[in-house]
Amino acid sequence: MTTTKGLEGVVATQSSVSSIIDDQLTYVGYRIDDLAENSSFEEVVYLLWNLKLPTKSELDTFKAELASNMELPEAVIDHLRSYDLSTVHPMAALRTAVSILGLYDEESDVMEEAANKRKALRLQAKIATIVTAFARIRQGKEPVKPKKDLGFAANFLYMLNGEEAKDVEVEAINKALVLHADHELNASTFTARVCVATLSDIYSGVTAAIGALKGPLHGGANERVMKMLTDIGEEENAIPHIKEKIANKEKIMGMGHRVYKNGDPRAKHLKRMSKELTKTSGQSKWYNMSVKIEDFIKEEKGLPANVDFYSASVYHSLGIDHDLFTPIFATSRVSGWLAHILEQYDNNRLIRPRAEYVGPKTQDYKPIEDR
Numbered sequence: 498m499t500t501t502k503g504l505e506g507v508v509a510t511q512s513s514v515s516s517i518i519d520d521q522l523t524y525v526g527y528r529i530d531d532l533a534e535n536s537s538f539e540e541v542v543y544l545l546w547n548l549k550l551p552t553k554s555e556l557d558t559f560k561a562e563l564a565s566n567m568e569l570p571e572a573v574i575d576h577l578r579s580y581d582l583s584t585v586h587p588m589a590a591l592r593t594a595v596s597i598l599g600l601y602d603e604e605s606d607v608m609e610e611a612a613n614k615r616k617a618l619r620l621q622a623k624i625a626t627i628v629t630a631f632a633r634i635r636q637g638k639e640p641v642k643p644k645k646d647l648g649f650a651a652n653f654l655y656m657l658n659g660e661e662a663k664d665v666e667v668e669a670i671n672k673a674l675v676l677h678a679d680h681e682l683n684a685s686t687f688t689a690r691v692c693v694a695t696l697s698d699i700y701s702g703v704t705a706a707i708g709a710l711k712g713p714l715h716g717g718a719n720e721r722v723m724k725m726l727t728d729i730g731e732e733e734n735a736i737p738h739i740k741e742k743i744a745n746k747e748k749i750m751g752m753g754h755r756v757y758k759n760g761d762p763r764a765k766h767l768k769r770m771s772k773e774l775t776k777t778s779g780q781s782k783w784y785n786m787s788v789k790i791e792d793f794i795k796e797e798k799g800l801p802a803n804v805d806f807y808s809a810s811v812y813h814s815l816g817i818d819h820d821l822f823t824p825i826f827a828t829s830r831v832s833g834w835l836a837h838i839l840e841q842y843d844n845n846r847l848i849r850p851r852a853e854y855v856g857p858k859t860q861d862y863k864p865i866e867d868r
């Protein structure tokens with residue numbers, strides 16, 4: 498048996514959802530650059546689930562279905578209120594709330610394809626409502642119900658802030674959601690596929706995936722990027738701070754990637770957004786500091802910025818709490834998880850690799866009094 502640490506380079510499944518070839522990312526063959534510039538998030542979700550772009554009327558219907566499924570059962574909101582609001586991280590709240598949501602979906606364990614598609618839609622629709630309801634409850638505010646005439650990105654900001662956002666803010670969130678929607682067999686998507694390959698249900702698969710996304714080596718990096726920037730404080734401290742981290746063998750959050758060695762194609766969009774949005778909000782120092790760090794790490798370690806690096810200053814400049822950065826990632830990535838879950842069900846086989854045993858050789862059992 499040969500083992501590959503971290504499964505690097507192992508091709509574990511076939512997929513038609515997204516691809517990374519020669520450092521280019523496509524969703525169903527459509528270049529991420531085109532989608533980021535032109536698509537609504539709903540259009541991308543439709544693409545990932547149906548493997549084709551929608552017509553105008555298909556998109557209108559899909560948007561309306563999503564918007565009309567956004568409200569949460571009151572019982573889920575009551576659960577959110579019952580958490581220890583001073584300590585619970587929003588990713589932990591989201592993970593638990595999605596699991597609870599499954600208890601209130603009467604089709605939770607119905608495994609027919611049509612039922613799975615209906616559940617996917619209901620779950621995608623409700624995820625932003627969970628994130629924003631929790632964010633408001635912990636501030637002592639009432640959750641805001643979604644508006645049926647707003648798109649997904651606009652509803653997210655509306656439910657978060659209790660007032661309709663400016664177009665430029667909606668466009669920024671929409672683009673961030675498009676850029677985060679899917680990414681081949683990343684750790685959380687693989688987790689979702691492993692879970693449902695046992696023929697477990699969609700809510701279990703997404704709950705498991707949220708747990709995997711939460712970690713700092715994956716989606717949890719974006720919150721840590723902002724922590725690093727705020728610890729640095731001022732531009733002139735950036736390089737000394739990073740040098741110290743490297744000397745202590747600490748990883749620089751938002752840098753490096755398992756697949757991209759020459760640059761993450763999503764990062765340039767977020768970098769551009771960071772430049773514009775930090776300038777508009779009078780906080781260019783976060784962008785300037787980020788550029789210094791990116792250039793230094795590229796030069797010193799040959800590592801490129803990943804999708805998490807500039808998303809931090811983008812969300813910060815929109816006034817979003819730092820611990821909501823990863824839940825926003827999840828709000829988008831659930832679309833990819835669901836696409837992969839549906840694909841897994843469609844051509845399923847249990848995912849069960851082997852482990853190379855490196856423990857002690859066969860040992861003779863000793864009764865407890867002889868040990």
Ligand SMILES: CC(=O)SCCNC(=O)CCNC(=O)[C@H](O)C(C)(C)COP(=O)(O)OP(=O)(O)OC[C@H]1O[C@@H](n2cnc3c(N)ncnc32)[C@H](O)[C@@H]1OP(=O)(O)O
Nearest residue numbers: 713714715716718747748749750751752753754755803805
């Ligand atoms: C959406 C996403 O999930 S994107 C990734 C988000 N995660 C982060 O930004 C966390 C920081 N980055 C990392 O930890 C890594 O680059 C990962 C997890 C993304 C990829 O990891 P892997 O491909 O497994 O690389 P691995 O962790 O083995 O690192 C290889 C070498 O590069 C170094 N390295 C990798 N990333 C970094 C980093 N961000 N800062 C400093 N050194 C790094 C490692 O220390 C290691 O060096 P060594 O060989 O001298 O020990």
Ligand SMILES: O=C([O-])CC(=O)C(=O)O
Nearest residue numbers: 679680682683684755804
């Ligand atoms: O693909 C990965 O390993 C991580 C990543 O960039 C993502 O999930 O978007």
